[in-house]
Amino acid sequence: MKVVMSIAGSDCGGGAGIQADLKTFEAFGVFGTSAITVLTAQNTMGVSDIFEISPDFVRAQIRAIVKDFDVSAIKIGMLYSKEIIVSVRELIASLNIPIVFDPVFISKAGSTLLQPDALEEMKTLFQHVTLITPNAYEAHALFGYEFGDSASLEQTRKQKCPVLIKNHVLELPTGKMSLDQLFFGNQKRIFQTPYIDTTNLHGTGCSYSSAITANLALGHTLEESIQIAKNFINAALLSAPNIGHGAGPINHKAGGKEVCR
Numbered sequence: 001m002k003v004v005m006s007i008a009g010s011d012c013g014g015g016a017g018i019q020a021d022l023k024t025f026e027a028f029g030v031f032g033t034s035a036i037t038v039l040t041a042q043n044t045m046g047v048s049d050i051f052e053i054s055p056d057f058v059r060a061q062i063r064a065i066v067k068d069f070d071v072s073a074i075k076i077g078m079l080y081s082k083e084i085i086v087s088v089r090e091l092i093a094s095l096n097i098p099i100v101f102d103p104v105f106i107s108k109a110g111s112t113l114l115q116p117d118a119l120e121e122m123k124t125l126f127q128h129v130t131l132i133t134p135n136a137y138e139a140h141a142l143f144g145y146e147f148g149d150s151a152s153l154e155q156t157r158k159q160k161c162p163v164l165i166k167n168h169v170l171e172l173p174t175g176k177m178s179l180d181q182l183f184f185g186n187q188k189r190i191f192q193t194p195y196i197d198t199t200n201l202h203g204t205g206c207s208y209s210s211a212i213t214a215n216l217a218l219g220h221t222l223e224e225s226i227q228i229a230k231n232f233i234n235a236a237l238l239s240a241p242n243i244g245h246g247a248g249p250i251n252h253k254a255g256g257k258e259v260c261r
Helices: 017-027 055-068 082-092 116-123 136-143 150-157 204-217 222-238
Strands: 003-011 031-043 046-052 071-076 099-101 163-172 175-184 187-194
Touching: 003 017, 003 055, 003 204, 017 031, 017 204, 031 055, 031 082, 055 082, 071 082, 071 204, 082 116, 099 204, 116 136, 136 150, 136 163, 150 175, 163 204, 175 222, 187 222, 204 222
Parallel strands: 003 031, 003 071, 071 099
Antiparallel strands: 031 046, 163 175, 175 187
């Protein structure tokens, strides 16, 4: 069985972060391990408190996993502080495995999940990862990206690794589509599924990036992994359990390796 690791924050509500990553890993038949960077007090209505794990303990968690397991791929999520980013970078720099970085620092609702002095430090991770998966807000903050503005794509194309920008809705004659764009150099690839009008969106970004990670570990190409992961999110949205009083979680049992190809 392939072993994967998530380095990310904990969501006590179970819909995002480490909890969503582990559920996603299980859906694809890989064994999930984790290194927790922050504890969050949150639910479907938002984040009410954040407790940072010490950088030394983040290092200890990662070292414990890589010492004992043959890790095939890593997903990185919420890192929160400059010091945690440095500790993670030191440990992944020498690894030669797929690493998917979901730069969790601006939520879909516009909430900031990163300390102000950490943004530039976050960019130093880019040279060590296989894929970056920002949402549209994060892509704007990192690269100056604006949907539909071709001039804003230049910084995205200059990155040393592919960038997958998520969360666009495209109006077509046949209906709305959920569209993600993969940029790598001068190349661009579009991934799309039918748009689902729902408020049950909590943890979709975390689950998407961890699904990509799982499929890279299973030996799929990057483009195959993205399409499988996008199909997984589509299936998980369609059967979301409708729980909580805010943005509800998705159904991680809806998809998986057999359903989402």
